[in-house]
Amino acid sequence: MEVTVDRDVCVAAxxxxxxAAGVFDQREEDGLVxxxxxxxxxxxxxxxxxxxSLCPSRAITVRD
Structure with a gap:
C-alpha cells in the first residue's frame, strides 16, 4: 500500500x-494534512x- 496526500486540496477537516493517527497528522499552523x-x-x-473515504476534499490517495 502506498499513500499520498495533496495539501493543495486539503481543507484541514x-x-x-x-x-488513522499513526499514518496522518495535521500541521499546527494551518491544520493541513x-x-x-x-x-x-x-x-x-x-x-x-x-x-x-472520509476525507471531504479527496486529498488522500491509496494505491495497492
Whole structure:
C-alpha cells in the first residue's frame, strides 16, 4: 500500500488524523494534512482506507 496526500486540496477537516493517527497528522499552523507513513503496514490498511473515504476534499490517495 502506498499513500499520498495533496495539501493543495486539503481543507484541514482532520478526519484523517482522527481515523488513522499513526499514518496522518495535521500541521499546527494551518491544520493541513501531514503524512507520517507513506507505506503503512497491512494492519493499518482498513484505517487508511476509511480515512481516505472520509476525507471531504479527496486529498488522500491509496494505491495497492
Amino acid at each position: 482532520g478526519q484523517c488524523a482522527v481515523t 501531514v503524512l507520517l507513513q507513506q507505506d503503512p503496514p497491512p494492519e493499518l490498511a482498513a484505517e487508511v482506507r476509511l480515512a481516505m
